[in-house]
Every structure is written in structure tokens, then in C-alpha cells.
Amino acid sequence: MMKLYGYFRSGTSHRTRIAMNLKQLDYESISVNLAQDEQLESAFKSINPQGLVPVLQASALEASKSETQDLVMFQSPAILEWLEEAYPQHPLLPQELTGRVKVRALSAMIGCDIHPINNRRILQYLRNELNVDESQVMAWCQRWISDGFTALESLLAQDKERGNFCYGNQPTLADCYLIPQVYSARRFKVDLTPYPNIVAIDKHCHTLPAFIEAAPENQADAPSS
Structure with a gap:
């Protein structure tokens, strides 16, 4: 069985x-508690020297050698x-x-241009190194998520053949990227009113078991309410 190292609220783990x-x-979820900086401990950095989640451990058959190779993969894209x-x-x-x-x-718009600058380590740098207060951190997140969502909403509205998802009538990688970013937008209190297509996609995706089961609040390491 594959092993997925992640954190319940990590957008990259979520996608x-x-x-x-x-x-x-089938996969086994292994929690790496980012709130306690477990990703920076030597035990995890021996798996991923970058100290980031997710990490996927799997085995694959190498066709050229007809043998199984153990794989350790990082970087969600x-x-x-x-x-x-x-x-x-x-x-x-x-x-x-x-x-x-x-x-x-569409995936790259979220994965390259929105998510990274709202990543926890960036926000921690703003807080701890630049002494930015929480209201300014919130404004930072709202600014960059809103900028990205404005462009994304425009593209979704232009696609007249689009169904209930980011593209077509079946979930794609773009939806895997979008739904965690919507979760993050709500967490940072972004006004989603200007983005009806994004909100509709999020609502539809959350009727599907794959998205429901992947939601942060449904993970074993999520704090109990």
C-alpha cells in the first residue's frame, strides 16, 4: 500500500x-504536524530534505529491468x-x-500563482521575521487569492461548454487544485460573492465521495470540534 505523508490542512496534501x-x-495517511514543525525534524527531512508535504511512498515496476523500484516522491504537481x-x-x-x-x-494558476504565496512558511516569515500583524497577514492572503480567483472566474465564465467542473463534465486535475484553494479562501475570509462559478464548482465537487473524504475536517489528524 502507498503511504502519503501530509497534514490535514495542507492544500498540497488535500489536492x-x-x-x-x-x-x-488505497493508501495509508501518515500525519506530519506542520503546526508543531514536525516537517523540519530530522526524521522527516531524511525522507524529504526540503521539509515539505506531501510525500508519497510507492513501488513501481521498471519495465526496462522488470523489477520493482521503491519510489519516494515529493512536490504535488x-x-x-x-x-x-x-x-x-x-x-x-x-x-x-x-x-x-x-x-x-488552470491547475498552474492555482498551484504556481496563488497557493505558494499564501503557504504557511511564507506567512510565518511575515509574522516572525517581518513582524507583520495578523490583520496584515489576512489582507495579504485575501489580496493574492482574490487576484487569482478573479482571473480564474473569468476563464471559467468564458468556457460555454464547461459542465459542473473546471473543465468538461468530469473532475480533472484542475478541480483537485481548486477545491483546497477554496477551502483556504474561506479560512482567510475571502469574499467569494464575485466568484459564482468557482463557488458552484466547489458545491458540486462536495457531492462526490472522493472530495468529501479528502476534506481537511475528515482527516484523522484534524482537531476534534
């Missing part, structure tokens, strides 16, 4: 759980692409070339 659930893969190639059932990329580039672009 990886969604993808693995959509592909109906690389993990998601590997999952798509290693487990092509329940595909998360469209078959047509133009669809694939659109899904990858």
Missing part, C-alpha cells in the same frame, strides 16, 4: 488526497502527474490535447 480518491487508490501516468484509469486529464493544456493551465 493529492482528492486525486488518489478519484483514482480509487510531480506526484499528480505520476499518478496520472502510473494509474491511467479514472483519468484526470482530458483525452484531447487542447483540453489537457487548458486543465494544466
Whole structure:
């Protein structure tokens, strides 16, 4: 069984759980408590020297050698692409070339331009090194999430063939990226009123077991209410 090292509220862990659930893969979740900086301890950094989650441990058969190779993968974009190639059932990329580039672009908008600058280590630097107060940290998050969502909402509105998801009528990698970012937007009290398409996609995705089971509040390491 694959092992997924992550944290219940980590957006990158969240998107990886969604993808693995959509592909109906069995995996063991191993919590790395970011609030207690477990990702910086030597035990975890021996697995991923970058000290970030998620990390996926798996085995794969090397066709050229006909032998099983143990894999340790980090960086969620690389993990998601590997999952798509290693487990092509329940595909998360469209078959047509133009669809694939659109899904990858939507994913990159979130994964490259929104999420990283609201990542915990960035916010901790603002708080601890630059002495930014919490209201300013909140304003920082709201600014960059709103900027990204404004562009994303426009693209979604322009796609007249789009169904209930970011692209087409089936969940794709773009939805794996979007839903955790919507969760983060709500956490940082972003006004979602200007983004009806984003809100509708989020609502529809949360009717599907793969998204429900991946939600932060449904993880074993989530604090009890």
C-alpha cells in the first residue's frame, strides 16, 4: 500500500488526497504536524530534505529491468502527474490535447500563482521575521487569492461548454487544485460573492465521495470540534 505523508490542512496534501480518491487508490495517511514543525525534524527531512508535504511512498515496476523500484516522491504537481501516468484509469486529464493544456493551465494558476504565496512558511516569515500583524497577514492572503480567483472566474465564465467542473463534465486535475484553494479562501475570509462559478464548482465537487473524504475536517489528524 502507498503511504502519503501530509497534514490535514495542507492544500498540497488535500489536492493529492482528492486525486488518489478519484483514482480509487488505497493508501495509508501518515500525519506530519506542520503546526508543531514536525516537517523540519530530522526524521522527516531524511525522507524529504526540503521539509515539505506531501510525500508519497510507492513501488513501481521498471519495465526496462522488470523489477520493482521503491519510489519516494515529493512536490504535488510531480506526484499528480505520476499518478496520472502510473494509474491511467479514472483519468484526470482530458483525452484531447487542447483540453489537457487548458486543465494544466488552470491547475498552474492555482498551484504556481496563488497557493505558494499564501503557504504557511511564507506567512510565518511575515509574522516572525517581518513582524507583520495578523490583520496584515489576512489582507495579504485575501489580496493574492482574490487576484487569482478573479482571473480564474473569468476563464471559467468564458468556457460555454464547461459542465459542473473546471473543465468538461468530469473532475480533472484542475478541480483537485481548486477545491483546497477554496477551502483556504474561506479560512482567510475571502469574499467569494464575485466568484459564482468557482463557488458552484466547489458545491458540486462536495457531492462526490472522493472530495468529501479528502476534506481537511475528515482527516484523522484534524482537531476534534
